[in-house]
Amino acid sequence: xxxxxxxxxxxxxxxxxxxxxxxxxxxxxxxxxxxxxxxxxxxxxxxxxxxxxxxxxxxxxxxxxxxxxxxxxxxxxxxxxxxxxxxxxxxxxxxxxxxxxxxxxxxxxxxxxxxxxxxxxxxxxxxxxxxxxxxxxxxxxxxxxxxxxxxxxxxxxxxxxxxxxxxxxxxxxxxxxxxxxxxxxxxxxxxxxxxxxxxxxxxxxxxxxxxxxxxxxxxxxxxxxxxxxxxxxxxxxxxxxxxxxxxxxxxxxxxxxxxxxxxxxxxxxxxxxxxxxxxxxxxxxxxxxxxxxxxxxxxxxxxxxxxxxxxxxxxxxxxxxxxxxxxxxxxxxxxxxxxxxxxxxxxxxxxxxxxxxxxxxxxxxxxxxxxxxxx
Amino acid sequence: xxxxxxxxxxxxxxxxxxxxxxxxxxxxxxxxxxxxxxxxxxxxxxxxxxxxxxxxxxxxxxxxxxxxxxxxxxxxxxxxxxxxxxxxxxxxxxxxxxxxxxxxxxxxxxxxxxxxxxxxxxxxxxxxxxxxxxxxxxxxxxxxxxxxxxxxxxxxxxxxxxxxxxxxxxxxxxxxxxxxxxxxxxxxxxxxxxxxxxxxxxxxxxxxxxxxxxxxxxxxxxxxxxxxxxxxxxxxxxxxxxxxxxxxxxxxxxxxxxxxxxxxxxxxxxxxxxxxxxxxxxxxxxxxxxxxxxxxxxxxxxxxxxxxxxxxxxxxxxxxxxxxxxxxxxxxxxxxxxxxxxxxxxxxxxxxxxxxxxxxxxxxxxxxxxxxxxxxxxxxxxxxxxxxxxxxxxxxxxxxxxxxxxxxxxxxxxxxxxxxxxxxxxxxxxxxxxxxxxxxxxxxxxxxx
Numbered sequence: 001x002x003x004x005x006x007x008x009x010x011x012x013x014x015x016x017x018x019x020x021x022x023x024x025x026x027x028x029x030x031x032x033x034x035x036x037x038x039x040x041x042x043x044x045x046x047x048x049x050x051x052x053x054x055x056x057x058x059x060x061x062x063x064x065x066x067x068x069x070x071x072x073x074x075x076x077x078x079x080x081x082x083x084x085x086x087x088x089x090x091x092x093x094x095x096x097x098x099x100x101x102x103x104x105x106x107x108x109x110x111x112x113x114x115x116x117x118x119x120x121x122x123x124x125x126x127x128x129x130x131x132x133x134x135x136x137x138x139x140x141x142x143x144x145x146x147x148x149x150x151x152x153x154x155x156x157x158x159x160x161x162x163x164x165x166x167x168x169x170x171x172x173x174x175x176x177x178x179x180x181x182x183x184x185x186x187x188x189x190x191x192x193x194x195x196x197x198x199x200x201x202x203x204x205x206x207x208x209x210x211x212x213x214x215x216x217x218x219x220x221x222x223x224x225x226x227x228x229x230x231x232x233x234x235x236x237x238x239x240x241x242x243x244x245x246x247x248x249x250x251x252x253x254x255x256x257x258x259x260x261x262x263x264x265x266x267x268x269x270x271x272x273x274x275x276x277x278x279x280x281x282x283x284x285x286x287x288x289x290x291x292x293x294x295x296x297x298x299x300x301x302x303x304x305x306x307x308x309x310x311x312x313x314x315x316x317x318x319x320x321x322x323x324x325x326x327x328x329x330x331x332x333x334x335x336x337x338x339x340x341x342x343x344x345x346x347x348x349x350x351x352x353x354x355x356x357x358x359x360x361x362x363x364x365x366x367x368x369x370x371x372x373x374x375x
Numbered sequence: 376x377x378x379x380x381x382x383x384x385x386x387x388x389x390x391x392x393x394x395x396x397x398x399x400x401x402x403x404x405x406x407x408x409x410x411x412x413x414x415x416x417x418x419x420x421x422x423x424x425x426x427x428x429x430x431x432x433x434x435x436x437x438x439x440x441x442x443x444x445x446x447x448x449x450x451x452x453x454x455x456x457x458x459x460x461x462x463x464x465x466x467x468x469x470x471x472x473x474x475x476x477x478x479x480x481x482x483x484x485x486x487x488x489x490x491x492x493x494x495x496x497x498x499x500x501x502x503x504x505x506x507x508x509x510x511x512x513x514x515x516x517x518x519x520x521x522x523x524x525x526x527x528x529x530x531x532x533x534x535x536x537x538x539x540x541x542x543x544x545x546x547x548x549x550x551x552x553x554x555x556x557x558x559x560x561x562x563x564x565x566x567x568x569x570x571x572x573x574x575x576x577x578x579x580x581x582x583x584x585x586x587x588x589x590x591x592x593x594x595x596x597x598x599x600x601x602x603x604x605x606x607x608x609x610x611x612x613x614x615x616x617x618x619x620x621x622x623x624x625x626x627x628x629x630x631x632x633x634x635x636x637x638x639x640x641x642x643x644x645x646x647x648x649x650x651x652x653x654x655x656x657x658x659x660x661x662x663x664x665x666x667x668x669x670x671x672x673x674x675x676x677x678x679x680x681x682x683x684x685x686x687x688x689x690x691x692x693x694x695x696x697x698x699x700x701x702x703x704x705x706x707x708x709x710x711x712x713x714x715x716x717x718x719x720x721x722x723x724x725x726x727x728x729x730x731x732x733x734x735x736x737x738x739x740x741x742x743x744x745x746x747x748x749x750x751x752x753x754x755x756x757x758x759x760x761x762x763x764x765x766x767x768x769x770x771x772x773x774x775x776x777x778x779x780x781x782x783x784x785x786x787x788x789x790x791x792x793x794x795x796x797x798x799x800x801x802x803x804x805x806x807x808x809x810x811x812x813x814x815x816x817x818x819x820x821x822x823x824x
Binding site: 026029031039040042043054055059062065067068070072078082083122123124125139151153155158159161163164167175229230234235242244245248249250251252253254257260264266268269271275277279283285287309310 | 448462473474533536540557568583586587659667685688689726776784794795802810820
């Protein structure tokens, strides 16, 4: 505890004095970058010191060398892959589609998963839960003390920017066939989803023949536009994030209490019932063989591997090698029964049954396997 | 017998044809002496173990009886050219549950069996797997990385060209920020694999993005980078420039081999310590811009709604966290006897730095003692902690509390709820507690004091 606090204090004090130098503690960690700014996530960075970053040695020359690999993409190549759509309309193409067209596309391509009117279910997300302006007010709901009404987090009530919906439908939906919708189809589906969320554009609800286009779409202001912290827009966006995450109070930080940290006995919350325990496969710490799949065994293969492969696995010992077509064609010249007979009674260097005590039918099974594997 | 063994080992080791005739001669010679041939051959045949022979002998059959694996050949080197675990380990596997599927198993998650993890490295086949549109199987010859936007010189690289940059290898965990997320309102999972298995840790090999950017001339107004995958979901996420210029990597190696398809083969983004979702798999495109992109997975999801009704967005780092892995519900203490010494072991990690220490409590967090850290202690990596305990067969409430070198300490469940409420879904790092019963069974509980 003291070590940690001491180090924090020390590094803060020294940073104030020498703003540009990174201070490495026991772990080599520093709360500030070389430019004197705090690490953006509220954590540490590990500057290179004596040829190392934390415990890792590095080849400093490798990271000072400028490499010129690859090539400049063509304008068409960039256009083909530049598929994102930003809140200010960057990347949003011209086009249009009506709520009615969207409704019918929705029935065809979306309702199977998201259900009628985007009500969701069976694990698939709902696309609306009634009037979005009303629903947005539910975001302060907490399911505690017997309150079962949680916050409503659907497109209309929660998402800060509408551009996200356009981008996501275009590049991620329909789930089995993304990138298959035309620009006008996306406008139509977006119009339909805006309408079922009862959102207004320029004060106007979207009725069936509302024809949504780029200009109108960019006017849509989402009810929860200001519902997110830190503020990341504009030239100060990154600095706002840095400030937010370096104030640990914003997301909580514990204290290292060691004794009598609360009064009385601990208050416990337990799993209700058996909890979520439908796991595939079921939890097991057993060290056993997996259940065999029916039909997965090749007859004779196991016996071959255990008893015959030592001589027949290669031709080094003069025995016909399994897999060698020519060798086995020669063996089979006098017919399979002769081969069975030779194997059972021995031939040349091979003792009867290869020296095993396998029953005749097992020997035949092995021969069949060996012949089959040498065709 | 010895000669046979020697001859056959020569066959395996040296394959020069020059010595072939002598082996054949040897085989034919032994054939002439059928008695020795029989003796030789029977050595190679499976020995039938006579149970009667061991009747009356005292001791463990595992010791007294001859075993198949000691009396027959194992499989040859030609078998399993890409090695597989022992079939007896088949229960050590990723697992899934219907309740965490998004209607199907394409946008879903398979959990890492952290109850069976050893050390700080997750084998590639057990690394947790979260996808948004199934596991893409990309032909690396047909894959490109494009870097464009606010750079003087946009760039497109083949995978071979990318791998010509000087590489670094780093051990980092990747954790889905929803790890433990279903338990904001109380414990749900009678299993550590499901309560905390949305994470794994590996050694990643790749290139720092800052090393590529030296040649591209990043413009001053570039504040954000979009990273986008080329799989079914085309998932994108926005990364602030600070991380790009610090330790963000494009990785192609995972524990000494190519990334597995489940981890984004051929390449993924790695932003050490940050939300697993930011480590975009099947990476195809990096675009620099002056404004954030507002991708679906950084607005609709991966935002932490607080009691105030405001949600934290761009919640980058996974905060300091820990869990006791032994005992746990999946591996309880039911085999212990009173008086046994037993090691309590666990994992600690912080996306904001290096683990500085871990305390554990036997009474649900009222009183604490410090544990020993064990093995390598690295930034933004799993870290093992260990404590020797004399088992008394008493009921216990076993909790762990980690802290990192940036000054973060794991909060109590109570404190975390005071700050965040219970509807955040993401970034839950409150102190985790196991209830150990008098029989040594282990239950998932939360201490609300």
